[in-house]
Amino acid sequence: MTDTDIPLWAACLVVALALGGAGFSLIGAIGLIRLRTFYERVHAPTLGATLGMALIVAASVVFFSMDEGRLVLRDLLIGLFLTVTTPVTLILLGRAATYRDRTEGNADAPPDP
Amino acid sequence: MSRLLPHPLLSLALAVMWLLLNAPVTPATLLLAGLVGWLVPFVMLALRPDAVRARAPGVILRLAGTVLVDVVRSNIDVAKVILGLNRGERRTGFVSIPLDLRDPYGLTVLSIIITGAPGTLWVQYESATGRLLLHVLDLTDGDDWVRRIKDRYERPLLEIFR
Numbered sequence: 001m002t003d004t005d006i007p008l009w010a011a012c013l014v015v016a017l018a019l020g021g022a023g024f025s026l027i028g029a030i031g032l033i034r035l036r037t038f039y040e041r042v043h044a045p046t047l048g049a050t051l052g053m054a055l056i057v058a059a060s061v062v063f064f065s066m067d068e069g070r071l072v073l074r075d076l077l078i079g080l081f082l083t084v085t086t087p088v089t090l091i092l093l094g095r096a097a098t099y100r101d102r103t104e105g106n107a108d109a110p111p112d113p
Numbered sequence: 114m115s116r117l118l119p120h121p122l123l124s125l126a127l128a129v130m131w132l133l134l135n136a137p138v139t140p141a142t143l144l145l146a147g148l149v150g151w152l153v154p155f156v157m158l159a160l161r162p163d164a165v166r167a168r169a170p171g172v173i174l175r176l177a178g179t180v181l182v183d184v185v186r187s188n189i190d191v192a193k194v195i196l197g198l199n200r201g202e203r204r205t206g207f208v209s210i211p212l213d214l215r216d217p218y219g220l221t222v223l224s225i226i227i228t229g230a231p232g233t234l235w236v237q238y239e240s241a242t243g244r245l246l247l248h249v250l251d252l253t254d255g256d257d258w259v260r261r262i263k264d265r266y267e268r269p270l271l272e273i274f275r
Contacts, residue, residue, distance in 0.1 A: 024188060024192065027192045027195050027196065028195075030195055030196075031191070031194075031195035034195055034197075035195070037205075039205070039234065039236075039248045040205055040250060042234050042248075043191055043231050043232055043233075043234060043248075043250045044191070044195060044231075046191075046228070046229065046230075046231040047188055047191060047192060047195075047231050049229075050184050050188060050229055050230070050231060051184065051185060051188040070136075070137060072136065073133050073136070074133050074134055074136065076133070077130060077133055077134070083225065083229055084225065086228070086229065087224055087225050087228035087229060087235070090228050090234065090235075091224065091228060091235050094234055094235065094236050094237075094248070095236075095237070098236055098237060110207050110236050110237065110246055110248070111207055111209070111246070112246075113209050113236075113237050113238070113239050113242070113244040113245060113246035
C-alpha cells in the first residue's frame, strides 16, 4: 500500500472523498455533544453512517480500482451491510429510551402513536 | 418459488456478493458463487419466512433515486442544525403517521429509509392500529411530514409489495 502509484487526479479525488466523508462523520460526532435530548442526539451519528460512510467507501473504491487496475466493487458491500444494520441499533436504542421515559413518566416521553 | 430454488432473490444476492468478494471472476469463483447461491437459501427454509414478492422494477428504481436525493439533502440539513447555521427557532418533536402499508417487508424497507435518513427516527410502530411514531429533528416545515412520508415513500412501497 505504501509503494502504490496512482495518477495525481485520482489521488486528489480519493483525498477529497475521504476528507468529505470524514468531515460528515466529525459533524455527527460533534452533534452528539451539542444536541441536548436523547431523541435529538440519536440523529447525529446517522451522518457518519450514511453520507460519511458513502463518501469514504467511494474513496476506497476509487483508490483500489486505480491501484489494482480494474473496477473493485467489493467495498460497496460495506455500504450495503451498514445501511441494513444501523437502523436495527437505532430503533433498539429509540425503543429502550421510549420505554424508560414512559415508565419513569418523564415530561419529554414520546406520546402514544 | 420452487423446491429447487426456494428463494431466488436471496440466491442471486448471495452469488453476486460472493463474486464481489472474490473478484476477478474466474471459472472457479463462478462455480463456487453458483453453489453458495444455490445451497445457502435452503438454511432459510428452516425459518419459514414468507416469500418476498417485489414487483414494479421501475418503481423500485424511482424510489431508490428519491431516497438517495433525500438522504444527501437531509445529511446537509442535519449538519447545518448541528453546526448552528440555521437562523430562527428550531422545533423538534414527534409526528404520528397513519400507515396503510401492512406488508412486513415493506415496513422493513420503510424503517431503513426513515432511520437511514438523518433527521427522522422510527420510534414506534403499532401493528394493531397501523400507526407509526416518528421523531423529527427539525419540525419547522409543520404538518406536511405525514404527506411527505406517505407520498414519497409509502405509495411506491405499496406498489412494490402489493
